[in-house]
Amino acid sequence: MMESEMLQIKVPASTANLGPGFDSIGLSLSLYLELQASPAEKWEVIPLSEELKAFPADESNFIIATALQVAKQYNKELPPCRVTVASEIPLARGLGSSASAIVAAIELADALGELCLTKEEKFIIATNMEGHPDNVGASIFGGLVVGCQLGEEADVEVIHSVDLELLAIIPNEELLTKAARDVLPAAMPFAEAVAAGAVSNLLVAALLTGNDKLAGKMMSLDKYHQPYRKQLVPHLELIEKEAPLLGAYGVALSGAGPTVLCFIEKGKTEAVKAGLQKLLPGMSLLPVEMDKEGAVVKGKSYTSI
Numbered sequence: 001m002m003e004s005e006m007l008q009i010k011v012p013a014s015t016a017n018l019g020p021g022f023d024s025i026g027l028s029l030s031l032y033l034e035l036q037a038s039p040a041e042k043w044e045v046i047p048l049s050e051e052l053k054a055f056p057a058d059e060s061n062f063i064i065a066t067a068l069q070v071a072k073q074y075n076k077e078l079p080p081c082r083v084t085v086a087s088e089i090p091l092a093r094g095l096g097s098s099a100s101a102i103v104a105a106i107e108l109a110d111a112l113g114e115l116c117l118t119k120e121e122k123f124i125i126a127t128n129m130e131g132h133p134d135n136v137g138a139s140i141f142g143g144l145v146v147g148c149q150l151g152e153e154a155d156v157e158v159i160h161s162v163d164l165e166l167l168a169i170i171p172n173e174e175l176l177t178k179a180a181r182d183v184l185p186a187a188m189p190f191a192e193a194v195a196a197g198a199v200s201n202l203l204v205a206a207l208l209t210g211n212d213k214l215a216g217k218m219m220s221l222d223k224y225h226q227p228y229r230k231q232l233v234p235h236l237e238l239i240e241k242e243a244p245l246l247g248a249y250g251v252a253l254s255g256a257g258p259t260v261l262c263f264i265e266k267g268k269t270e271a272v273k274a275g276l277q278k279l280l281p282g283m284s285l286l287p288v289e290m291d292k293e294g295a296v297v298k299g300k301s302y303t304s305i
């Protein structure tokens with residue numbers, strides 16, 4: 001194989017739901033998963049971040065196995081590569097690490113297999129893999145996404161015009177998304193589902209018009225998941241109570257948790273951070289921004305074998 005330019009893939013983290021937008025709304029965040037791939041005799045994964053060292057270093061690695069699976073759907077085989085992986089996204093904390101890994105894998109398959117997928121096609125593949133469009137949509141497109149998956153179909157709208165100050169409160173303990181989905185009810189009475197949908201609709205409208213106060217109110221009125229997940233994330237109630245006193249207009253469980261995201265009035269992030277850090281000394285408090293680009297791929301694919 002002739003060596004060509006190094007392939008570079010950068011995928012942002014994401015926060016899903018924003019309260020009532022359960023399995024539908026996502027926002028991309030300025031924490032990144034980064035891959036570099038170059039031709040090799042066999043698949044080899046080199047983890048550059050401590051947390052990733054636990055994962056397999058061969059083609060059974062989740063990212064590589066997913067890339068091979070995607071390529072296979074298009075009857076393509078991928079040339080083996082040496083792939084370095086670095087990540088700022090803590091695992092199983094509700095910041096979309098698994099979605100970022102899936103998106104990185106799809107980008108890897110697309111580039112190495114010359115699949116020429118559009119972002120919309122990548123979104124549908126990723127949504128069907130992850131099972132919901134919120135995190136993968138944000139990681140692919142960047143910005144605020146509102147997605148809808150019905151069966152194997154998935155649609156999305158992307159909004160880049162929102163301007164948000166954000167603080168992520170990240171506990172040290174992992175909470176697997178699967179475990180946090182297991183506490184949710186299997187069904188909901190019709191009237192409650194109607195009310196939950198109305199809260200979610202109004203959240204989107206408030207985010208689009210910049211009505212921060214109303215957006216924050218709708219976050220706290222979620223009826224889909226936060227009431228059930230509170231038992232797993234006792235710090236949520238404390239943050240919901242204290243953060244608004246310090247300058248946050250909204251508080252939401254990030255994805256399935258345990259991270260909690262604060263939406264903060266302009267210029268008040270430091271005050272919110274300082275105040276909450278005193279109450280939650282064991283947690284990492286990290287100011288983050290909305291990522292506007294989504295997944296970015298640079299460098300050439302390898303065409304010559």
Ligand SMILES: Nc1ncnc2c1ncn2[C@@H]1O[C@H](COP(=O)(O)OP(=O)(O)O)[C@@H](O)[C@H]1O
Pocket residue numbers: 033052055061062063085087090091092093094095096097098099101175176177178255256
């Ligand atoms: N870079 C990665 N490489 C391999 N597997 C990963 C990677 N990132 C995430 N995963 C897998 O996804 C799991 C976390 O997914 P999940 O429970 O959905 O939490 P979240 O997506 O909120 O971080 C990890 O325990 C790991 O199995």
Ligand SMILES: N[C@@H](CCOP(=O)(O)O)C(=O)O
Pocket residue numbers: 014016017022023024093094095096097098132134135177180181225254255256257
């Ligand atoms: N809508 C999903 C989002 C899961 O996000 P993650 O970052 O925790 O994987 C859910 O709430 O279960």
